[in-house]
Amino acid sequence: MEKIKKLRNKFKLYQLDGYIIPKNDEYFSEYVPHHKDNLKYISNFTGSYGIALILKSENILLVDGRYTVQANNQSGSDFKILTLPLCKKDLPKINGKRIGYDPRIFNEGTIKRFKKLLNINFFPITDNLINFSKKKIYSEKKKLNFYLLNKNISGISNLRKLQDIKRYLIKNNYDLIFVTSPENVAWLLNIRGEDSDFSPIPNSRLIMDKKMNIFLFCDLNKINKNLKKKLYFLKLIDIEDLDEFLLRIKNKQFSIDKISCSIFYINLIIKNNLILNKSDPIYYLKSIKNNIEIKNTIKAHEYDGAALTKFIFWVKKNYEKKKITEISAQNKLFEFKKKCKKFKNLSFPTISSTGSNGAIVHYNATNKTNKTLKKGNLYLVDSGGQYYFGTTDVTRTISLGSKNKRIKEIFTRVLQGHLNLTNYKVTEKTTGSELDQIARKNLKKINLDYSHGTGHGVGFFLNVHEGPQSISKFNKIKLKPGMILSNEPGYYKKGEFGLRIENLIFLKKKNNKKKFYNLTYVPIDKSLIIKKLMNKNEIAWLNEYHKIVYTKLKKYMNNEELVLLKQYCSNI
16 A cells, blocks of 8 residues: 555654554544544544554454454555454554554554554654545634533533532542543533534633632634623633643642543643642543433434334335445434434444344444345444433344244344333442443353443433443443433444343432433334343333333324324333
8 A cells, every 4th residue: 555655655754664553633532633643544444443563574464353354455455454362363563563543533442452462663743654644634623612501501610610620639639630631521510512523522622720710721723702701700711822831830749540641741741740649530420420410311312213214114115125335324314403403413324234234233334345235134222412412322133024034033132122221229239330231141141242332321412422430341330310322232244233221320319229220212112022031120121211211202293103103112
């Protein structure tokens, strides 16, 4: 590849044996703007996580289990694909090699982890060695201003949130907190922006001290006069001046964020200061939604559920009558979502997959891979929306007249895992790793499993993937009331099919008991269920769920759709 050749031509100048390229940009955003997606540029890989290692004679792409198939399809002709975590036999033989990296787009944790794993020497290079790529700055994005959420949306004022951070600094004897994650700045100030394709985040940084001196660093052109008045309590500084600002700070004790604070910024700080803490408390604070946020999220799910349900009816009605492809289907779903005036954008790229493409967990339909929906297959659609009062994420597997008993058995067991998790008796000690085991239990009875975590945290009109909470094998965060999580067990047979059921749930304490409540209101395809495999409690839960779905969605349906909704929400 010409792009890789150009990169290798720079190795001699910097005395390098290789160069490492992450997915993220300098803001460590999950969804990187097109003009900053260096990983896609160098490898053609479009997944949300991956790291490329370009050596003198070999190209390696490291991904996790969600993306193994996708990476092989998109990059396998030019890259050796390795799945994390690596086994010893998979480790590339690069001991002691000198590998260059851009310290602006790497945090300490990533570099330390790969240094230990691969036994290589990392060499920081502030010049971006792949800046020869064609990078268009989208002018329409530059013109879009930041905006402030009303308290009836956010539930808590920004001044109250800032007081919480002040108390945090005083309690721990930190002089300053450096907030480098844009979504954390957004939550703290109740502001939103248009700097990401799928998350309403304002690219910005914030510094605050114990005396409530607050400095917001951003593109000042995105702060209009009205917003400036509302943010009267802070000082606005151009993002280009941040480096110099940090260098002027001396003899202070910093709290930073180990996730989104780059090695470059850490090096600037420690020239004249101490870093005492590498954990941003905002992650935990924003993970616990207040009552107004939950109320607003429920409303967002009503609108989103209505759009997705209408779409499912449309697919079922038309897939045999006319040609519907993965791409035309996802475009149709987008049309349904856009009809809601409060709909802002998708919360992630829609996964629209049928047949063997369904086995690719984070599949992205292209003109090259685009399949037609055909009778006898499954159709998996994973979609979400950003509404002005909430973020959604839902997956439904739709039968296109499938009569495969094995598929139905697997679907039923996935559903049982989904229900077992929803109905789990949560205690003060319950963690995501505990729930992950519960969701897999029924599948493992027939020696099946899936390669991804069972669920992730979800933001409030922010990132659809949010920590620190998740439902995964290694997550030890204790779950608290107000946390929103996805519940999405599945199964994927390479080259054949994939299926998944996903609802968003939130934890609520009622009568001294913690219980999960559903946020998602979309029928589950009963034609894929083997009733005799389910117990009475599971059947009762499913019937009750469909009653709630019907009650929530009936007002959004026309006469024809209402008939179908009754049918889809009837007792199993």
